[in-house]
Amino acid sequence: MPELPEVETVRRGLAEHLVGRRVTRAEVGRERVVRRTSRDALISGLTGAVIESTDRRGKYLLLPLDTGDTLMIHLRMSGQVLLAAGGAIRPAHTHVALTLDDGHEVWFVDPRTFGEVVVFDPENVAVELPELARLGPDPIAEPFTRVDVRRITRATGRALKPLLLDQHAIAGIGNIYADEILHDARLRPDRPASSLDARASARLHGSIVRVLTDAIAAGGSTLGDSQYVDLMGSGGSYQDEHRVYGRGGERCLTCGRGWVRRTTTAGRGTHFCAVCQH
DNA sequence: AACTGTCCCTGCAAGC
């Protein structure tokens, strides 16, 4: 499922192929993916617009347009953004198709339709896209220091895993990377965040940055079921470096002594090694 | 503030 590293990989593909391109045609299939506004709003907001740059905050893809508006794409669980030749056969669940002035098409494909596409006015973000306005710091795209992590962990009574999953606290971390980050930092997911001393908190900061950076370098994680792929349809390879996620019941790769436990926290599958994580 | 549960949706896997 797309988290910060996967969305960043898609963003880099968009930066390479979409910047400077004009949208000559916009088509919307299922109205659900444009539920925040409407089919007409998306089509009129995109037709004739030039994509000026690419940005990302957490899991939100942001493409500023020359009209002053910004195109936002959120992949949620099963969304994909694909680049294709004009006129190519569109896969099932292609809900938005944009034709570019160089003849290529950009597709938004999403079987579960949890994802969404919207054109909004960034001047009015607090009203048009309130979740984006309330997002916490992005650990890769924005300055993010150990002082930030210290502040975030001290100010709450929550456990580490739900805190990492909270997009208002830190933007971009989902279930896979929360488990991998906590394993890397040798911290239990159910440990109260406020119990971290300065040293453990600094370790957590290091793990957040390191795991996300490594995952971006690997092009993200592509699991068997969720089928994350980049703009060109290629999968990532970071799943080969997962040490706990999806390894419940296996011997811990890090300490070689414990077994990876799979529990449920915050309604999500949680994986950790009780021997090396405290 | 911080829990839990619900909803949205489809594909896949397990059970019958």
Added chain:
DNA sequence: TGCTTGCAGGGACAGT
């Protein structure tokens, strides 16, 4: 083999 049921998961939201 073919059905039904359950589960996964991002994230907003409602209720406690």
